[in-house]
Amino acid sequence: MKPFVRGNLPGVFMALCIAAIAYILGKLIPIVGGPVFGIALGILITSAWRVPASTGSGLKFTSKYILQLAVILFGFEMNLASIIQVGQQSFLIILCTLTVALLTAYLVGNALSINRKLFTLIGVGTAICGGSAIAAASSAIEAEDKDISYSISTIFLFNVIAVFLFPAIGHLLHLTNTGFGMWAGTAINDTSSVLAASFTYSDLAGKFATVVKLTRTLGIIPITLALALLYARGRQRQSKFSIAKVFPWFVLGFLLAACFRSIGIVPAGVADRLAWLGKFLLIAAMTAIGLNTKVQSFLRTGPRALLLGAITWFVLMTTSLTIQYVTRIL
Secondary structure, eight states, X not given: OHHHHHHHHHHHHHHHHHHHXXXXXXXXXXXXXXXXXXXXXXXXXXXXXXXXXXXXXXXXXXXXXXXXXXXXXXXXXXXXXXXXXXXXXXXXXXXXXXXXXXXXXXXXXXXXXXXXXXXXXXXXXXXXXXXXXXXXXXXXXXXXXXXXXXXXHHHHHHHHHXXXXXXXXXXXXXXXXXXXXXXXXXXXXXXXXXXXXXXXXXXXXXXXXXXXXXXXXXXXXXXXXXXHHHHHHHHTTTSOOOHHHHOOHHXXXXXXXXXXXXXTSSOHHHHHHHHHHHHHHHHHHHHHHHHTOOHHHHHHHHHHHHHHHHHHHHHHHHHHHHHHHHHHHO
């Protein structure tokens, strides 16, 4: 145990310290958010200074295992009862947008010659819930830190655009509060950006969009499991396949946490604090990922990743609006 602690402590401590700064910056500028500041600070630091070799093991531990712990803790902010009620109204749109976004990312990613893990992360992040989905999927498919960084950065750009663009388009199209909430909840990537855009439109739209977004977030569970099985089969074609070895157990932890919150085993106050801890640990994990990211590699791959993100997000937006329009007519 002592060698393990000594080997990982420097890197974990470094990530947590930088994460604290990123957290404060995220509070000051919520449209950007702590995780993005964490990645940005990590990249800036590793670009300007040589990160001590003693932190390497701890940074890898943070970017993988602390990241998984953060995903588990996210479950404590989920209320399954509210999600089931609103989910009955939004299930069709969520299912269609998830399918279309993932299919678009696959087809366009292959056309742009983007590596499979990167276009998977961009597709999952766009389809489900931005950074949280990328965090879960990256562990399931054992993505490299640079691919996580590229996908998070890509998703962030379109989150910022959505906050300003969606309310303007909503008013232009004369969307109802429920209609806008449904659109924002199914077509904006990150939860913070969904809240920012929808509450700008109206309080009613914001409340409805919040529950739709949380319903959509549950897609993390089946998609992460499917990705884990898919990628594991690819790795084990020459050997016996074992579900137990590849099952993303942290996703089960996420579901259990949501159940504990919903049925009251964990009091609401405690659950809120645990969810907050998960968000902070996500910032720490993103910081570690940033510290392991090489800017030169991003400059080579970044433009294609941004193009893929733009196309996937545009298809997601238009699909959500089109389904609402058609279902109202029918």
